[in-house]
Amino acid sequence: MVEYEAVIGLEVHVELRTKTKAFCSCPNEFGSEPNSNVCPICLAMPGTLPVLNKSLLEYGIRTGLALNCEIAHFCKFDRKNYFYPDLPKAYQLSQSDFPLCLHGYLDVETDLETRRIRINRVHMEEDAGKLVHGEGNADYSLVDLNRGGVPLLEIVTEPDIRTPEEARLYLENLKAIIQYLGVSDCKMEEGSLRCDANISLRPVGTDILNTKVEIKNMNSFRAVQRALEGEIERQHGLYETGESIIQQTRGWDDVTGTTSLMRTKEEAADYRYFPDPDLVPIHLTSELVESIRKGLPELPAARKERFMDDFGLPAYDAGVLTSSRELADYFEKCVSDYHDPKKVSNWVMVEFLRLLNTHNMEVRDAKLTPSHLVEMLQLMDQGTISGKIAKTVFEEMFATGKKAGIVVEEKGLLQISDESKLAEMVEAVLSAHPEVVEDYRKGKGKALGFLVGQVMKQTRGKANPQMVNKLLLERI
Amino acid sequence: MKLTREEIEQVAELAHIALGEDEIIELHNQFNDFIQFVETINDINTDDVEPTYYLLPLKNVWRPDQHHQPLAPDEVFHNTHEHDGGFFKVPRIL
Ligand SMILES: [Zn+2]
Numbered sequence: 001m002v003e004y005e006a007v008i009g010l011e012v013h014v015e016l017r018t019k020t021k022a023f024c025s026c027p028n029e030f031g032s033e034p035n036s037n038v039c040p041i042c043l044a045m046p047g048t049l050p051v052l053n054k055s056l057l058e059y060g061i062r063t064g065l066a067l068n069c070e071i072a073h074f075c076k077f078d079r080k081n082y083f084y085p086d087l088p089k090a091y092q093l094s095q096s097d098f099p100l101c102l103h104g105y106l107d108v109e110t111d112l113e114t115r116r117i118r119i120n121r122v123h124m125e126e127d128a129g130k131l132v133h134g135e136g137n138a139d140y141s142l143v144d145l146n147r148g149g150v151p152l153l154e155i156v157t158e159p160d161i162r163t164p165e166e167a168r169l170y171l172e173n174l175k176a177i178i179q180y181l182g183v184s185d186c187k188m189e190e191g192s193l194r195c196d197a198n199i200s201l202r203p204v205g206t207d208i209l210n211t212k213v214e215i216k217n218m219n220s221f222r223a224v225q226r227a228l229e230g231e232i233e234r235q236h237g238l239y240e241t242g243e244s245i246i247q248q249t250r251g252w253d254d255v256t257g258t259t260s261l262m263r264t265k266e267e268a269a270d271y272r273y274f275p276d277p278d279l280v281p282i283h284l285t286s287e288l289v290e291s292i293r294k295g296l297p298e299l300p301a302a303r304k305e306r307f308m309d310d311f312g313l314p315a316y317d318a319g320v321l322t323s324s325r326e327l328a329d330y331f332e333k334c335v336s337d338y339h340d341p342k343k344v345s346n347w348v349m350v351e352f353l354r355l356l357n358t359h360n361m362e363v364r365d366a367k368l369t370p371s372h373l374v375e376m377l378q379l380m381d382q383g384t385i386s387g388k389i390a391k392t393v394f395e396e397m398f399a400t401g402k403k404a405g406i407v408v409e410e411k412g413l414l415q416i417s418d419e420s421k422l423a424e425m426v427e428a429v430l431s432a433h434p435e436v437v438e439d440y441r442k443g444k445g446k447a448l449g450f451l452v453g454q455v456m457k458q459t460r461g462k463a464n465p466q467m468v469n470k471l472l473l474e475r476i
Numbered sequence: 477m478k479l480t481r482e483e484i485e486q487v488a489e490l491a492h493i494a495l496g497e498d499e500i501i502e503l504h505n506q507f508n509d510f511i512q513f514v515e516t517i518n519d520i521n522t523d524d525v526e527p528t529y530y531l532l533p534l535k536n537v538w539r540p541d542q543h544h545q546p547l548a549p550d551e552v553f554h555n556t557h558e559h560d561g562g563f564f565k566v567p568r569i570l
Contacts, residue, residue: 018541019541019542019543020541020542020543020544024544025539025542025543025544026543026544026546027543027546033562034561034562034563035549035552035553035562035563035564036546036549036562037546038546038547038552039544039546039547040547043547043552051537051538051539052537052538052539053538053539053541054538054539054540054541055541057538076529076530081490083492084569085564085566085567085569098529131569132563133568133569138568139567139568140560140565140566140567140568141565141566141567141568141569142560142561142563142564142565142566143563143564143565143566144562144563144564145564270486270490272490275529275530277530277531279537280530280532280534280535280536280537281529281530281534281535282535282536283535283536
């Protein structure tokens, strides 16, 4: 039986967070009133002249450098011609044969190995407007051009991705890098990061490129992975039954978890690119590129290494913590005031991330700040609260933003370390469970845990567990 | 180089222009005449000439990333009656 492998390439569009649009000075904002961020240039009035936003060029170079690309010494803008009502000029300003960045790569770590995904190119272009279709059978569509002219980077890989999981890892890494660079917020749900995939299958060990299928409309990284898994199965089935693969575009449906054939915009293959005569060509000096390189922030891979070296964290912890710049900043703030990085890492990775996910929140939205966490850890170290109570305190701080000391006081969570008081409870538990005491004496170690548990239960978790342990052992 | 009739039809389709039989024939001839005329340029030796992507002696023109006031709503829709609730209205697509 022939074994197949997938040949996958990804095309990602990232909306840049510049203040203004790519070729006019309209605000680049998400969620404004329809058509409130438009001007004669982005409405495509005759006689207007687009001028390149310097930030678009700089963000493009930053991204190219972070993706290990060569930055072109010469590049230019071209017109990509097609008719669609979200594109009032009837062409999109894009880059065809001379893109800004070429030949980069991004390394991703799978469970087995490091895989190098080559980047074919990164180029600058503008976004189109947004179409809202009329309700029911209405014979019209509505157009909002606020997004028209918003700057985009298109980032295209070589067909180097072999599994749906690699595709997801590539996207996660790419998103982290772009967020670290501060050039985009990469919110797939707001459309500021969009991904299309090309996929074909071939027998393992060959290097042929078979007919590929394009998949669009994937609205999350998880969706990309699922859509690719489904498409591998579909194509595999076709090869098995001897049918041929037809080149096509398929749309992902998140509800059914399947793809289906998409009707596409006209004979799109023929965009009749030609150099845009309104926009002036760009000649980049090495000095300019190098000055931008010097201004690059520490990127996720480097930060992960540093977290392992400086804080002695395991690779897994360092990877999770550096997956977003905000989370890594949060962690570093905590450890600048607290001596035990691994302890901080555990609380941030487990409890903090769990609560953020449950409430669908970003780090920046959290009321629980690094100083909240540090104070709580100090209370634990002082024996004021137990580890079990700390979890309750943590959740309360997360919900209310109150400081640990205040939560402990208000909720009466102070750890009971009063030896005589605990001794009384221990005596009571021992006399209530003579059979368990007998078991312990016969060598059943587990019996001790039960007795500790009884004391903890009576104090609703507030007893100092070490002390309870000690008192029990003295009396048993 | 000569364009085929199919290429004329394809260009018309891409441009969303409906052509009658007479027009296809007429344009086919005109296109080919014109291409022949322009092809004279191929006789010039350009071995030592850099490719031209832009005609004016300009490069690196850009603007700072600073807001200007966008158009007011009445100005946005000044040239059309086809708008509704702040949107432009167009014939339904798909
Ligand atoms: Zn504008």
